Amino acid sequence: MQHEAGHFLVAYLVGILPKGYTLSSLDAFKKEGSLNVQAGTAFVDFEFIEEVNAGKLSARTLNRFSCIALAGVSTEYLIYGFAEGGLDDIRKLDLLLKGLGFTQKKADSQVRWSVLNTILLLRRHEAARARLAEAMSKGYSVGSCIDIIENSIDVSDL
Template sequence: MACFFKERMNFAVELRLKTPGDGILAPMKVKEADYAVRRRRALKRVDKELSKSDFKRALSLVKQLQGKPFGLRGFGAAKQVPRSRLVLNQLVFNGIDLSPLGPLVDSVMDSIDKSLHFLLPDGERRGSSCEEDHFLCLQHEAGHFLVGYLLGALPKRYTVPSVEELRDGNFEGGKVEFLGFEFLREVGAAQMLRKNIINEESSCSGNRGKISSKTLNNFSCIILGGLVVEHLVFGDSEGHYSDVDKLDKALKWLGFSNSEANFQVRWAALNTVFVLCRHHKARLKLVEAMAQRQSVGFCIDAIENAIDGRQI
């Protein structure tokens, strides 16, 4: 997707450094290098706090770097599609033509519908080998991770089964866990108590005050991140019932009507497609880091190194 915005950056005075035998090196921006080192150090501290499950401290460290030059420019900074019926209908906002994304969004919505009705694609499963299953899982989980990070949800941890684990019969799949979605425990508890949340919209509507609209919007996009990446990489999706079902149950727990739920999901699909298309390079670098089972902090650094500041 074309770049629509430009960001002006102030750099330190360039210095030319001499080395024995090599003469003059290419110009080096001292402040840029200094910020990069500080960011890596800070992210190591973030990893340390995450390893201790001190998520509040980890988030505090991340916010200290948020939005600073060569700090964390991408965290919570993604340009998003307004949550507007007019935008959804016309696929235009602020002069940006979203119509090229329309067919992809329609395809994503079709996969969501099939997942809810267990209408999975016919034929063989795409991942016919352990290597292909691993690649598919990496792409899927990277979608969750990247969308969450760009929307301002800090990943706590992630798992992606290795090729060897898949060969040994470990088909549990991957997972990315985020801070800020504790309300899902209540959604799960309501399900375990066998409350008929489908037919209790009036009583469930009282749950809306338990989470903010921003939290719901972020969650809706993050949960669709994996499915959207599959469409971007493979052109379709085998359907991920667990992700779609989790979103469906959350909307019913909130007491959303069918009309409200359809609007929320379609907006989330469009916004997720928009965000991921703008940050293609960052996703590729993130997949590389996750394939090596690097830490959350390392993965964040990989994203930041690949982000084009003008496209955030």
Template sequence: MWSLSYHSQKYFCHGIVISSSSEIGISRRQALSQVDKELAKGDDKAALSLVKDLQGKPGGLRCFGAARQVPQRLYTLDELKLNGIEPVSLLSPVDATLGSIERNLQLASLVGGFAAWKVFEFNPQQVLFLSLGILFLWTLDLVSFNGGVGSLVLDTIGHTFSQKYHDRVIQHEAGHFLIAYLVGILPKGYTLSSLEALKKEGSLNVQAGTAFVDNEFLEEVNAGKVSATTLNRFSCIALAGVATEYLLFGYAEGGLDDINKVARTKLAEAMSMGTSVGSCIDIIEDAVKDADI
């Protein structure tokens, strides 16, 4: 718990002392380092408790849960267009990059198969058996791994050969991370590729994504009473990645400067280097402090 001594001007949070303004940055990083340790142990509640103790306190976390949602309003497609938003690009995103890579792989497979047929002089029966073998593996992937192997291959090639795709995935996850933090949901980890997710989670069915400390949400779900406030917060988080991509790559003319002010660019750079959750939070807080928002 926090306590304040007006004589010593020191603040205490779980044994961590925050003193003068010159020590605020270091002390906050110490607290966030402890948050990382609790998340690494799988103790989400302890990590969330630490963050809430720092929330809104002098030298603590200014931004956690500080965002306020605007009143809900239904917009028509025409109204979106009048505001410079192309509904198809925002509401029906299509991954053209991976689609192009998949088509090129299919074409390369056909060319490679034809070349192998000519070089090794396969007879029709061998070609049939080879085709059936490939079809079997493809079906096995779909049935057993829900297409996870194919997705892993495509995603890995995309990150390796397409800088645009690589950057877009990072910005997308940074959008989820940032908005979650601002509306008061603690991120507990993230992955930026299917291969990274496989290494961390040991599953082919897990792709790039950001995980959150959602105990309170699950409690409401289990009780059968999800509040409108909770639903709105998680809806914002779910749509944050798409909205970030649209602002960055969909030719949006407004709002980008506001996002940059609250650390999305620096956050994405940090996430691309695999920075810990606590360090990412520290970057957000520092950026807001420097911008004096």
């Protein structure tokens, strides 16, 4: 739940609207009726898909995607001091960077930048993340979760 709350919050903060979430494979099965669905957060990411399909990913979109991809792992690390989940998130980001022709050095630099910025966002908005995780654990709607974020963020922090 903390992991998905991290994805959800960071996505919202960088301007990508979450459209749904599941907290476990069982939850995903109940919601989607398929065993092929994993736990996770889904986003309204038309801009990202359009850019990928066109074969040109802007730096802005890459930065946003990278932060969202690493938000779950970063959340776990901040809370527990280590991260157990997120290997699939890291693989997806790695495949994207390789697909874009990044050298290992350039990919490492992108990941480093993304982790640092994601950690800063998560630390700055820790109260929002904690309230969001609690709401998600109770199965609140996406709209209610967004409302919790907006009511938890101090406008002077933006």
